[in-house]
Amino acid sequence: MSDLSAQKCEACRADAPRVSDEELAVLIKQIPDWVPEVRDGIMQLERVFKFKNFKLALEFTNKVGAMAEDEGHHPGLLTEWGKVTVTWWSHSIKGLHKNDFVCAAKTDDVFAAL
Ligand SMILES: C[C@H](O)[C@H](O)[C@H]1CNC2=NC(N)=NC(=O)C2=N1
Known part of the structure; x- marks a missing residue:
């Protein structure tokens, strides 16, 4: 468990x-497999x-x-045969909050524990 994934999400107000x-430059180092991308x-x-298959992708x-x-x-x-695309952002602020980095790290932990 990383520093980030040990944290809880806090209420995110508008x-x-x-x-x-x-x-972002500091936080992304803790979740190096994640790519920051601007969409819409x-x-x-x-x-x-x-x-390896859809069943495992669905379980994850x-x-x-x-x-x-x-x-x-x-x-x-987005669950497809053999892959799952996970995207984190904070709807309430239309961008990235610390919560997104915490949840990305927790997602890495879920994957590692499969
Ligand atoms: C009312 C409820 O707590 C909010 O709508 C939460 C739910 N989950 C959420 N998830 C994400 N990713 N961003 C949010 O702003 C958000 N808001």
Whole structure:
């Protein structure tokens, strides 16, 4: 478990600050497999996880979903044969909050524990 994944998501209000470029540069080092990408004008974190078949991809999807419910913070999940694309961003602030980095690290832990 990393420093980040040991943390809990905090309530994210519409006036919460987005992570700055400097904060992003520090945080992304803790989740090196995640790629920051701007989509529809919104900065997001994305990682593609590979699996041997659809069943395992679905099992991972459900475990990430359970973690998300527990955290009260929810990702984009695209489940396909042999892969799951996970995307984290904070809807309320249309960008990245620390919560997204915490949940990306927790997603890595879910994958590592499969
Ligand atoms: C009311 C509820 O807590 C909010 O809508 C939460 C739910 N999950 C969420 N998930 C994400 N990724 N961003 C949010 O802003 C968000 N808001």
